[in-house]
Structure formats: C-alpha cells, structure tokens
Amino acid sequence: MTFAAAATHGFLSPAGVEIAFLLVGVVTLGAAVITVTTRQLVHAALWLVVALGGLAVEYLLLTAEFIAWVQVLIYVGSVVVLLLFGLMLTKAPIGRSPDADSGNRWVALAVAAVAAASLVWVVVDAFRTTWIDLDGPAQGSTKVSGEILFRHWVLPFEALSVLLLAALIGAIVLSRRDGEEPGKVPASRTAPAARGGKDSSSGRADRSAREGNS
Amino acid sequence: MHLAYPAVLAVLLFSIGLYGVLARRNAILVLMSVELMLNAVNLNLVAFDVWLRDTLHAGQALTLFIIAIAAAEIGIGLAIVLMVYRNRGSSDVDRLRDTAETAHGPDAPGPHGGTSTDREEKAEATA
Structure with a gap:
C-alpha cells in the first residue's frame, strides 16, 4: 500500500517539489536579469540558455514532461543557436560593448518595476488560496500530449505547419541578396x-x- | 504547490523581458527579451493547465503552438535584422529613425543641415 502511494508521487515529496521550484525559479530569474543587463552580447545569449533551461526544469516539476523536452529541443537547441548566428553575422563585438543599453534605460526600469509591482500584487491577491494538486498521473506525459494534440487539436496543428512553411519561405526570400530574380x-x-x-x-x-x- | 509560485515567477520574467525590450539597443538583444516574455506566458499556460486539470489540455497545446510560432518569429526577425544590418551597417534600434517626425514636419530640412546626404543614403538604402 505504501509502495502504491509512493508510486503515484514523483520522486520528490510535495514540499520537495516546492523547494525545488523556488530554487530553480531563483536561478532562472537571476539568469534572466543577467541576460537583459550584461554588456557582453554573446554572454547574454549564453545566460539565456540558463534561463530557458531553468524554465524547462519548472515544466518538469509541473508534470508537463513533453513541453519540457520540446523547450529544451527548440529553445535551447535551435533558437539560441539562431541568435548566436545572428550576433556573429551582424559582427557583434566579442568583448564589452559600452553602448549595449540605450539612453532610456531608467525609464525602462521604471516601467518594468511598475508593471512587476502591480502584476505581482494582483496575482498574489487573486490566487492566495489556490493550490495545484500535483498528485495522480502526470498530466503532460508524451502519451497524453500526443492524444490531445492529434485528437482535439489537429486542425490548428496543420495550420501551424503551413505557417512554419510560410515563415521559412519568407526568411529565405528576405535573406537573399537583392536583384536575384529567378531566371535573371x-x-x-x-x-x-x-x-x-x-x-x-x-x-x-x-x-x-x-x-x-x- | 501554491499556484502563486509559478504565477509570480511568470510575472517577474515578463517584467524582466519588458525591461530588456525597452532598454536594449541591439536588435538581437531585443529579440532575446521578447523570447523571455513569451516564455513567461508559456509558464503561465502550463501552470493553469495543470491547476485546472483540463481534459482538452488547451494550455499545453497552446504552449506547443506558441513555441512553434516563436521559432518562426525568431527566424523572420533575424532575417529582417540581417537585412537592416546589410543596408545600414548597424543593427541598433534607436538609430533607425527614418519614419520619425522632426519638429519641422516630415518634409522640412532637419536641424543638422546634412539632410540631403541623409536622404541620398536613404534612397540608396531603399533602392
């Protein structure tokens, strides 16, 4: 009986899940702050990897496994590599660049602080007494995600594939040198x-x- | 787990991304901050989907769609940034002021006196 009860939990107790969520959240927030404040452009992309990887761990702790692995594959694997390619193709300086922030950073800081304060107040006030029940079967396993995606969400999925194709062709057309008409x-x-x-x-x-x- | 933990984390990530979008000068760093904001929204969607125990799992499906759309957005955005860099020689957001109205109106000569050469450069860039 105790074995069955332990099998429905993850390998962490509920309090352990909370502690792990808080620790990984602190790391994610710190990496995000360094991403938007560092003056070394390549380091910003590398700290973005830490922030996105921390979010993948948060998805795992929220029992959404499939989303976590998709996050690792697409964000950490391809988006950050694309951003690094973009930094190198625009000849970004490797060392410290003193003009990474524009002149209105204090206005930006004020806007972000006001937005954070008001949103935190609203969210904490609204969800003071709600708890996520993480027991039971995992709600985001690959089996569940595949079933809901290909049973209820097939049409948006196909439309999304058409959108990806359009974005791919658009990126190719945009990044070609001008004057290269086909046949000319x-x-x-x-x-x-x-x-x-x-x-x-x-x-x-x-x-x-x-x-x-x- | 308390629902406020993922919600507050998402709010703080969104605010950090907002600061980055407003304060950064390089266009690629602005794109990175947009990615942070999109990820905050994804965390909210996953947390509320797990909380509501939705049978359709709309939150997780939407998260997957947002991840795919973000990949498409970063591809198009980088193509545009590379084209701007090729035409202008820099990808700084606050130097792209062609459509900004000056105090004398859009057609009047600007305060710098070098407006004709600027306009020629613009014509070359748009040609």
Whole structure:
C-alpha cells in the first residue's frame, strides 16, 4: 500500500517539489536579469540558455514532461543557436560593448518595476488560496500530449505547419541578396564568365543550367 | 504547490523581458527579451493547465503552438535584422529613425543641415 502511494508521487515529496521550484525559479530569474543587463552580447545569449533551461526544469516539476523536452529541443537547441548566428553575422563585438543599453534605460526600469509591482500584487491577491494538486498521473506525459494534440487539436496543428512553411519561405526570400530574380542572373555571377578564359565555359554552362531550371 | 509560485515567477520574467525590450539597443538583444516574455506566458499556460486539470489540455497545446510560432518569429526577425544590418551597417534600434517626425514636419530640412546626404543614403538604402 505504501509502495502504491509512493508510486503515484514523483520522486520528490510535495514540499520537495516546492523547494525545488523556488530554487530553480531563483536561478532562472537571476539568469534572466543577467541576460537583459550584461554588456557582453554573446554572454547574454549564453545566460539565456540558463534561463530557458531553468524554465524547462519548472515544466518538469509541473508534470508537463513533453513541453519540457520540446523547450529544451527548440529553445535551447535551435533558437539560441539562431541568435548566436545572428550576433556573429551582424559582427557583434566579442568583448564589452559600452553602448549595449540605450539612453532610456531608467525609464525602462521604471516601467518594468511598475508593471512587476502591480502584476505581482494582483496575482498574489487573486490566487492566495489556490493550490495545484500535483498528485495522480502526470498530466503532460508524451502519451497524453500526443492524444490531445492529434485528437482535439489537429486542425490548428496543420495550420501551424503551413505557417512554419510560410515563415521559412519568407526568411529565405528576405535573406537573399537583392536583384536575384529567378531566371535573371546578377552581374556578380556573370562577371567571371564575361572575363573569359577557362571559366567562361563552366560559367555559361552554369548559367544555362540555371535558366533551364527556371 | 501554491499556484502563486509559478504565477509570480511568470510575472517577474515578463517584467524582466519588458525591461530588456525597452532598454536594449541591439536588435538581437531585443529579440532575446521578447523570447523571455513569451516564455513567461508559456509558464503561465502550463501552470493553469495543470491547476485546472483540463481534459482538452488547451494550455499545453497552446504552449506547443506558441513555441512553434516563436521559432518562426525568431527566424523572420533575424532575417529582417540581417537585412537592416546589410543596408545600414548597424543593427541598433534607436538609430533607425527614418519614419520619425522632426519638429519641422516630415518634409522640412532637419536641424543638422546634412539632410540631403541623409536622404541620398536613404534612397540608396531603399533602392
């Protein structure tokens, strides 16, 4: 009987879950503060990894396993790598950059402090007497998530895949160099072919192949 | 667990992201702060879904959708930032003031006197 009762809990007692949630929350908040205040741009991206990973642990403590692993895969795995690529492609300085914050940081600090104070007051006042019951089967296991996603949420899921495709094509179109219409070869590409020599035949073949494709 | 713990954590994360969006100058750091705000919303959705024991699990489904949309947003946003950087040579948000109205109106010459060269640069950038 005690074994069955222990099996319905996680490996942490309810108080242990709360303590772990608070500790990981403090780490997450600290990493987020360093992310928005550090003057080294690459370090900001790396502290963002800590903040997002801490949030994944919070999802695990809230028994939403699938979301936690999706968070690790997509945010820590791909979004931060994309941000690092963006920092390097815009030639961000590696060391300290003194102009990382704009001049209105005190106004921003005041706005954020007012927003935090009012929202914390409202939230604490509203949910003073509510408790999350974390016992019972996990509510976000992969089985449960797959069932609800492909039984009740199939249509938004498919629409989202179309949106991802549109975003992908949009990013490709945006990041191409200008003047590269399909079928029209830009001057920089034809320059080695026009300069003649051995390259001309291969350049012409390349160009005809490209025109044949289009 | 007390519901106020995840709710307060989400509120504080959202406020930190708000400060970052308003105070940062580099456009990529602004995008990072937007990610923090989106994650605060995700934490709220998951916490309330677990609290309400929703049979449809709308909160978790919405969280997955928000994560996918955030990935799409960061891709498009980085493409736009890279294009701005290629045209202007910097990705600082508060230097992109082409559509700002000056005190003399949008068509009057600005206070610096170098407006014609600025306008030529703008024409080159938009061409």
